[in-house]
Amino acid sequence: MPPKPHRVLLDRVSGYADEAAAYMRRRRVSRRPFARLYYPNGRSSDHADDSALGAELFVAAGRLIEVAGKRPKG
């Protein structure tokens, strides 16, 4: 028995909404600044920008971004 037409429409709309929500979530997460360190034994650690070490890492990163400058056009 085929699904009712309005069910197909609802499924499609909710599918698009889920996609959009996932996109926005990924975008929000990726836009947030982060500092992540990886160690030889496979361990990794995150440092928030409001922590003392995190702030130092962001300052050091900022200096490197400054020295790298803007990407050359073309």
Add this chain to the structure above:
Amino acid sequence: MIQEARARDTVGIFTHMADAAVTEVAPGDAAEAALAFLAEMSPDLRGAAILNSRGAVLAAAGDRERWGEDAAALLEIADRAGGEPAEQVHIATEQGEVFALRHGGLVAVAVTERFALASLMFFDMRATLRDLTTAGRRTENGTMRPEIGPSTPDQED
């Protein structure tokens, strides 16, 4: 004076790398070529530098001294954060992203546009350093004389 003190303090950052003993030789020309290749492979790259375990800049896109100082500062903080030498560093800010990688006794530091793919960036950087260390080994056995010789912590003292 400040420069001297800083250099003295930061030498250790590079020498206690986990795999510092693998190779220390990387000719400057090879490093420049490797950096150019990295830039070619990574469209998001703004600038990068390759350093040896002593913190000497082998190749850099721009001010070599600044790259050396700022990379040393970043690695010093990263090492302090974990209580052991960090292998990879990835920092994403509003202005861009910073990657640092230690491999084969060398250090690659790169700055990219925002949202660069970290896994690809690290892969490219690792491949670049691997090629460079291979070239360094060939140079050791070949006719070319490396510009940067082997170093140990003892030599620095």
